[in-house]
Amino acid sequence: MRVLDSHLHLWDPEILHxxxxxxxxxxxxxxxxxxxARLERATTEHxxxxxxxxxEDDFLDEVRWVAGLAPAIGVVGIVAGARLDRGTDTTAHLEGLAAEPLVVGVRHNLQGEPxxxxxxxxxxxxxxxxAARGWAFDACIRSSQLPEISRLAGAVPELRMVLDHLGKPEVGTADAPAAPTMEWVRDLDDxxxxxxxxxxxxxxxxxxxxDWSPxxxxxFLDAAADAFGVERLLWGSDWPVSVIGPPEAGDPYANDDGAPMYQPTARSRWADAVIAWADRRGHDVDAILWRNAEEFYRVGERRTHADAREERPRRGILGWLRGERS
Incomplete structure (x- = not known):
């Protein structure tokens, strides 16, 4: 099974801010x-x-840092940070991004904006x-901002846009689930x-x-499929943001107090949940896991090759799990 994860994060607090x-x-x-954190069922994973x-001052440095890692980890495209409301400064920044061949889109994170x-x-x-540069735009918003993004889509119909995280609806928890609201479904449809x-x-x-269950x-997946059709759905892991929560059963590094922590299997669990849902509904799994993202971000011709560069030892989350927290 091939997977093109449409939403992966990486970060390094020692070199970026x-x-x-x-x-x-x-x-x-x-x-x-x-x-x-590789997906258990993936035979090919980009x-x-x-x-x-x-x-903001690190936006371009972040792109360059990820581009350096890309061949080794399978990153085939970069959605770069950008402020789109800066006038000539926006233009200059986009020109700088254009020099980076892996850039396929930008994100001005709107969820906290007025x-x-x-x-x-x-x-x-x-x-x-x-849009004029042929790039896509990632819309990271809260559900209350869906009407505004719809207005933006109408104002710039030539801009390819993707809604991150289904617009962040309220979903509750596994023990106290929340149903999709009429307002969210209406705005998603619009x-x-x-x-x-x-x-x-x-x-x-x-x-x-x-703390979730399939x-x-x-x-919420059904509502998205009803609104957009399977041909406009992209699977994304949102790793590592979406793998923090209560300790998983059997985790030898689980916190005694049950405090939120890194969940080692959560990325694969989310992929498995979406695959099982799509199979039961008769949806095209390959489209959701690969083709739609490939076409949307226009990365069909990009391929990566692992390199042999060594990284110096760093204090990553794996060390945190093993108690190296001083």
Whole structure:
């Protein structure tokens, strides 16, 4: 089974700067860590790296860092960080990104931005510049922002856009599941009317705080399939954000107090859950796991080759699990 993970993060707090990392996420997640999180059922596994919200001054450095790792870990495309509301500064930044051949899209993380920014004149101008370069735009928003993103899609119909994490609906937990709300379904349907927009089946485990079950999340997958059609759905792991939660059964490194921690099998569990759901519904699994992302990000001609470079030992999440936390 081949998998093109449409939403993979990597980060290194020693060389790049982040303001939001804390707890189990505040560690190195790089080459060694993703190798230990490979999908159990994948015979071929590539990925799209999505910017990890470094500080703005590090956006280009992040791209270069990931590009250096890409051949060894199977990254075939990079969605770079960008501010689309900066006028001439946006133009200059996009020109800098254009020099990096792995860049296939950008993300201006909108989930914490004020209402109206995504449809402001400056942002729309920046979005048109992204489209003119043939790149895609990742829309990371909260569910309340879905109508605004729909307006952006209408204002820039030439921009290929993908909704990250189904718009982050409230999903509850495995023991206390929340059903899709009428408002979220309505707004998702409205966004899907724009043919330039796709949707990532990603991020729901994180919305559940890592405490989720397939049965709990399948109604949200059904709503996405009904709205967008299978041909516009992309599977994404949202690793490592979506693999933090209660200790997994049998984990020898589990916290005694049950505090949230890294879940070693969660990436494969999420892939298995989506595969099982798609099989039962008669959906095209290869399209969801590979073809749709390949076509959306236009990475069909890209291939990676592992190299033999050695990394110096680093204090990544694997060391944290083994108690090397001083």
């Amino acid at each position: 982040y303001t939001w990392l804390e707890g189990p996420l505040a560690w190195l997640f790089g080459r060694t860590e993703i190798e230990h 990925s799209i790296f999505v910017q990890a919200e470094t500080i 209402d109206g920014l995504a449809v402001s004149a400056g942002f729309v101008t920046g979005a048109r510049e992204v 966004l899907a009317r724009h043919p330039n927009v796709c949707c990532k089946l990603s991020g729901l485990p994180a919305e559940a705080g890592g 049965a709990q999340l399948e109604p």
